Amino acid sequence: MLLKRSSDIPSSEITPRNLYFNRRRFLAGAGALAGFAAAGGSLRKLLTPSEIALAGTKLDYNKSQLSTSEKQTPFNDITHYNNYYEFSADKYEPAELAKNFNPRPWTIKVEGLANKPKTFDIDAILKMQLEERIYRMRCVEGWSMVIPWIGFPLSSLLNQVEPKPKAKFVEFTSLNDPKRFPGQQRGVLEWPYVEGLRLDEAMHPLTILAVGLYGETLPNQDGAPVRLVVPWKYGFKGIKAIVKIKLVDYQPTSTWTKMAPNEYGFYSNVNPNVDHPRWSQAKERRIGEFTKRPTLMFNGYGDQVASLYTGMDLKKNY
Amino acid sequence: MKPKYFKPIVFLACLLPLARLGWKAYNSALGANPIQVITWSTGTWTLVFLTITLSITPLRKLTRQYWLIRFRRMFGLFAFFYGCLHFTTYIWLDQFFDLHSIIKDVYKRPFITVGFTAFVLLIPLALTSTQRSIRWLGKRWQLLHRLIYATAFFGVIHYIWLVKADLRKPLIYATILATLLLYRIAAWTLGRISTANHVQNQASKLDNSTLAAD
Numbered sequence: 001m002l003l004k005r006s007s008d009i010p011s012s013e014i015t016p017r018n019l020y021f022n023r024r025r026f027l028a029g030a031g032a033l034a035g036f037a038a039a040g041g042s043l044r045k046l047l048t049p050s051e052i053a054l055a056g057t058k059l060d061y062n063k064s065q066l067s068t069s070e071k072q073t074p075f076n077d078i079t080h081y082n083n084y085y086e087f088s089a090d091k092y093e094p095a096e097l098a099k100n101f102n103p104r105p106w107t108i109k110v111e112g113l114a115n116k117p118k119t120f121d122i123d124a125i126l127k128m129q130l131e132e133r134i135y136r137m138r139c140v141e142g143w144s145m146v147i148p149w150i151g152f153p154l155s156s157l158l159n160q161v162e163p164k165p166k167a168k169f170v171e172f173t174s175l176n177d178p179k180r181f182p183g184q185q186r187g188v189l190e191w192p193y194v195e196g197l198r199l200d201e202a203m204h205p206l207t208i209l210a211v212g213l214y215g216e217t218l219p220n221q222d223g224a225p226v227r228l229v230v231p232w233k234y235g236f237k238g239i240k241a242i243v244k245i246k247l248v249d250y251q252p253t254s255t256w257t258k259m260a261p262n263e264y265g266f267y268s269n270v271n272p273n274v275d276h277p278r279w280s281q282a283k284e285r286r287i288g289e290f291t292k293r294p295t296l297m298f299n300g301y302g303d304q305v306a307s308l309y310t311g312m313d314l315k316k317n318y
Numbered sequence: 319m320k321p322k323y324f325k326p327i328v329f330l331a332c333l334l335p336l337a338r339l340g341w342k343a344y345n346s347a348l349g350a351n352p353i354q355v356i357t358w359s360t361g362t363w364t365l366v367f368l369t370i371t372l373s374i375t376p377l378r379k380l381t382r383q384y385w386l387i388r389f390r391r392m393f394g395l396f397a398f399f400y401g402c403l404h405f406t407t408y409i410w411l412d413q414f415f416d417l418h419s420i421i422k423d424v425y426k427r428p429f430i431t432v433g434f435t436a437f438v439l440l441i442p443l444a445l446t447s448t449q450r451s452i453r454w455l456g457k458r459w460q461l462l463h464r465l466i467y468a469t470a471f472f473g474v475i476h477y478i479w480l481v482k483a484d485l486r487k488p489l490i491y492a493t494i495l496a497t498l499l500l501y502r503i504a505a506w507t508l509g510r511i512s513t514a515n516h517v518q519n520q521a522s523k524l525d526n527s528t529l530a531a532d
Contacts, residue, residue, distance in 0.1 A: 092349055
């Protein structure tokens with residue numbers, strides 16, 4: 001494991017907010033960072049200065065029973081192999097292109113069929129009770145990682161706005177800002193990126209909003225400041241840089257479903273028995289491993305989530 | 319510079335993509351998914367060498383640098399070389415000799431089917447690239463080697479079909495290939511017209527001479 005840190009970090013050790021806001025000043029504080037690194041562990045020694053600018057502030061969190069004990073994918077791989085089309089369709093590019101993206105200020109509107117719709121500021125969100133959730137992540141392309149996310153159950157946010165009985169689905173929307181997202185200057189996908197879940201999927205304890213990675217705030221290329229993580233679904237369901245969450249009574253159409261409806265369905269549950277029309281989903285390459293391993297039904301979370309789909313034809317509802 | 323000295327330099331230059339890949343692999347600089355990088359790189363260079371090979375004929379005619387023909391076989395063989403590496407990467411590193419899943423892939427996945435076809439069609443061309451084969455096959459050699467058009471076409475389709483959304487790069491290859499093929503169609507059509515004229519002229523000359531002989 002790359003990092004092992006206790007979660008009881010005094011707030012005095014957390015980078016002051018004004019430093020954290022501004023990358024240049026953040027870099028100017030490199031001296032302070034050195035002390036920070038000595039206290040914090042070995043991660044920073046492995047990083048170049050530009051990467052230090054990317055790495056975030058330490059977060060206060062609890063461990064979770066829902067985490068896997070599998071070997072975690074190194075931080076460097078999680079932050080340098082990203083499907084983030086808002087920056088680039090090339091997985092190796094977001095790390096560089098996201099360097100100057102500033103995820104502050106930021107708010108998330110939670111609206112729609114709710115009794116108490118509310119706009120949350122990112123600072124309020126970071127004050128939620130955070131947990132570390134070490135999840136498997138299976139990309140629809142056939143590779144996988146094990147990622148130590150920091151976040152909180154989406155249900156705890158949705159409960160605050162009190163969904164109305166009529167609400168059946170949740171629709172998520174990413175930031176639409178071609179000035180900050182160079183990839184949005186081209187119409188590779190329809191912008192903004194939209195994703196959806198059934199309300200019971202959204203309320204499932206495994207479904208989280210992630211605000212961090214390896215104990216620190218989320219790097220920009222991994223979806224800062226807030227992204228969705230649904231570990232039993234293919235990675236593209238994990239919409240990044242969320243600005244709006246809407247409770248609705250219709251099934252939202254995801255961006256990738258719009259792009260290729262026969263290839264990417266609404267559910268997109270990890271399923272080794274239902275192939276992508278162009279390639280097999282039976283196996284996956286875990287990043288860092290040489291040979292492929294078999295892909296597990298619901299990405300290995302079947303015990304917890306299979307009951308959500310009882311009686312459904314998963315070949316049709318892919 | 320004479321082709322004689324130039325040739326070894328070009329030969330070594332053609333090996334640079336492989337050297338670069340080897341260097342990166344040695345330094346663990348191939349990123350999070352090295353096998354994918356190797357697959358993409360060898361596949362890309364196969365396409366590059368196919369297009370270079372196909373551009374020799376138009377280039378030498380347009381620039382009147384007829385000596386360029388001496389490099390065509392080498393470029394063609396390098397296309398085959400990188401194609402072999404690409405194929406081996408798939409068989410070995412990607413599928414780890416899982417014959418069952420390879421056969422299923424070739425049969426079921428159109429992008430693999432066309433990629434595999436493109437590769438298989440290159441094999442007879444590589445085998446008959448020797449001077450002796452050229453002499454032995456005579457006119458049939460040229461006919462056989464037109465298979466390179468099919469390989470290049472299937473290669474580009476293979477690339478287009480594996481891309482998820484961003485078609486920019488495969489479409490660059492498609493455009494280059496289309497241009498090279500259009501050139502040939504144009505040259506062939508113009509050639510036919512001028513040959514037809516030529517034949518007609520010859521024929522009328524012949525008529526005249528026959529008449530004169532009378």
